[in-house]
Amino acid sequence: CRDMANDIYIAVNHLEEFLASYQDIILNMKSFFKDPPYLCLIGRGYSMSTVCAGSLFLREVVKYPAIDFDAGEFKHGPMEMVDNNFYGIIIAPSGQTYSLNEKLALSIADKGGRVMFISDRNLIKSHENILEIKVGCVNEFLSPIITIAPIQLLSYYLAEYKGIEAGKFRWGSKVMKEE
Numbered sequence: 001c002r003d004m005a006n007d008i009y010i011a012v013n014h015l016e017e018f019l020a021s022y023q024d025i026i027l028n029m030k031s032f033f034k035d036p037p038y039l040c041l042i043g044r045g046y047s048m049s050t051v052c053a054g055s056l057f058l059r060e061v062v063k064y065p066a067i068d069f070d071a072g073e074f075k076h077g078p079m080e081m082v083d084n085n086f087y088g089i090i091i092a093p094s095g096q097t098y099s100l101n102e103k104l105a106l107s108i109a110d111k112g113g114r115v116m117f118i119s120d121r122n123l124i125k126s127h128e129n130i131l132e133i134k135v136g137c138v139n140e141f142l143s144p145i146i147t148i149a150p151i152q153l154l155s156y157y158l159a160e161y162k163g164i165e166a167g168k169f170r171w172g173s174k175v176m177k178e179e
Contacts, residue, residue, distance in 0.1 A: 007139045007142055008142060008145075009173070010096065010136075010138055011138040011139070011142045011143075011145045011146060012145070013136070014135065014136025014137070014138055014146055015136070015145060015146050015149060015153045017136060018135050018136065018146060018149055018150075019049075019149060022153055023146050025150065025153055026131065026153055026156065026157050027115070028131060028133075029131070029153065029154050029157050030157055031156070032114065032115070032116065032131040033065040033087060033116075033154070033158075033163070036046075036087035036114075037065070037085060037087075037174070038060070038064075038065040038066065038067065038069070038087065039055075039058060039066045039088065039089060040062065040066075040068075040069055040074070040078070040086070040087070040088040040089070041054050041058075041067070041068045041069065041088070041089045041091070041151070042068075042069045042070075042071050042074050042088055042089065042090045042091070043065060043070070043071060043090065043091035043101070044070055044071040044072060044097050044100070044101065044103065045094070045095065045096070045097055045140070046070075046093070046140050046141055046142045046143055046144065047091035047092070047093060047143065047147065048070060048096035049109075050091045050143075050144045050145045050147045050148050051068045051069070051070075051091055051114070051150070052068050053144075053148060054066070054068075054091075054148060055067060056068075057067035057148075057151060057152065057155055057168075058151070058154075058155055058158070059161070060157045060166040061155055061166050062158045062159045062162065062164070062166060063162070063164065063170075064155075064158055064162075071090070071097070071100065071101055071104055072100075073174070074104070075104065079107075079108075081114065081170065082108050082111045083111070083112050084111065084112040084113075086108065086111075086112070086113035087114050087115075088108055088113060088114070088115045088116070089115070089116045089118065089150075089151065089154075090104060090105045090108075090115055090116070090118065091118050091143075091147050092105070092117060092118065092121075092179070093119060093120055093135075093137075093138075093140050093143035093147065094119070094120050094121055094137060094140065095140035095143075098119070098121065099140065100126065101119075102117075102123055102172050105117045105123065105127075105130055106123070106124075106125070106127060107129070108125075108129075109127040109128075109129035109130050112129070113129060114129050114131075115129060115130045115131070116130075116131045116132075116133055116150070116154070116171070117130050117132050117133065118133045118135060118147050118150050119132070119134065119135070120134065120135050120136060120137035120138070120143075120146075120153075121131075121137075122134070127166050133150045135147060135149070135150070
C-alpha cells in the first residue's frame with residue numbers, strides 16, 4: 001500500500017511538472033497539427049484507458065472526430081488509412097510494449113502520417129512527422145494519470161481553433177436524465 005501511495009505521489013508530481021510548461025506544449029501542437037480531418041488514438045495495455053478516454057474527450061468536449069484503436073488491431077487493417085492526411089496519437093509509456101509502439105509510430109511516419117508520440121522515453125530516432133511529447137516516468141499502471149494531459153491540452157487547442165467553448169454541451173448534459 002505504501003509503495004502505491006508513493007507511486008501516485010510521484011505521478012502527481014510529474015503531472016504538475018508537465019503542466020508547468022503547457023503553453024510551450026500547445027505552441028508545438030499548433031505548429032504540428034494543421035487542421036487534422038480526424039484523429040486516431042492508439043495504444044495497448046494500460047494505455048487503453050487513455051486511448052478510450054482521450055477519444056471520447058475529443059468527440060464530446062471538442063466535437064472532433066476521434067477513433068480509438070488497440071495498437072495490435074491497428075496494424076491489421078486500419079494501417080491502410082495511413083497517408084499524408086493521417087493524424088494519430090500513440091500513447092507509449094515505458095513497459096513491455098514500448099518498442100512495439102515505437103516501431104508503429106515510425107512506420108506510420110515513414111508512410112506520410114503524422115503522429116503525436118506521448119511517452120516518458122525518447123524515440124530511437126527523430127522523424128519530421130512525429131511530435132514527441134515527453135511526460136514523466138511512472139509505474140506503467142499509473143501512466144494514464146499523466147498521458148491524458150497532452151490530449152486534454154490538444155483538445156483545448158482544437159476547441160480554440162474551431163472557435164467553440166470546450167466542454168459546452170449542445171445536445172446533452174454531463175448527467176444524462178434519459179437513455
